[in-house]
Amino acid sequence: MNADELKKQAAARALDLVRPGMRLGLGTGSTAKHFVDLLGRRVAEGLEIICVATSEATQAQALSLNIPMSTLDETPELDLTVDGADEVDPQLRLIKGGGAALLREKIVAAASARMIVIADDGKLVPRLGRFPLPIEVVPFGLEATRRAVAIAITASGAAGELKLRLRPDGSTLLTDGGHFILDAHLGAIDQPELLAQALNTVPGVVEHGLFIGLAAGAILAGAEGLKLLGRIE
DSSP states (O other), X not given: OOHHHXXXXXXXXXXXXXXXXXXXXXXXXXXHHHHHHHHXXXXXXXXXXXXXXXXXXXXXXXXXXXXXXXXXXXXXOBSEEEEOOSEEOTTOOEEOOTTSOHHHXXXXXXXXXOEEEEEEGGGBOSSTTSSOEEEEEOSTTHHHHHHHHHHHHHHTTOOOEEEEOBOTTSSBOOOTTSOEEEEEEOSOOSOHHHHHHHHHTSTTEEEESEEOSOOSEEEXXXXXXXXXXXXXX
């Protein structure tokens, strides 16, 4: 079974958590896309829900499936957010932002009573950091912000190269909020909480991809079936 089929399995299990009348946060990325597709089928069958998207791409996908959409201004409290992750450790600490939607993803997750991660089991790691950590920054003063971020990373006990994320055509990638992303290639993050705190103090950093204390549970699909972490039901 390939990775895409595993992602579909995780998404299908998460769909079991959805109840009529729920206010849902819809994540971004390849696994979350499967969840939105499955949710669209349920809506077509009569399921009544209201959803908030974490990105323009997810918003467009949901609307194409006639899923009722809202905003966090109209619906500021959500019951459940289902989203993917680039990495998840046994303590349910995450790295997210490979799809450049980390800011909105974190805002939506924080507005939710519960966040459930769906992924293939290849995303489960003993220690975060193999996947580059996305750091969303404002374009103004980029080099000064880059230097301050590097100092914060060193102070937290990590080390690695910072790379400005580019599009395939070589232009600088812009997030939905009009910001840049610095990807920190750290290899290992021994103290995620300390690094998160350090990055939070850097002027120019809008958000970072360390999601700590937000995920209630994770549904990870592998060749041997589904692995559940934390509180799912």
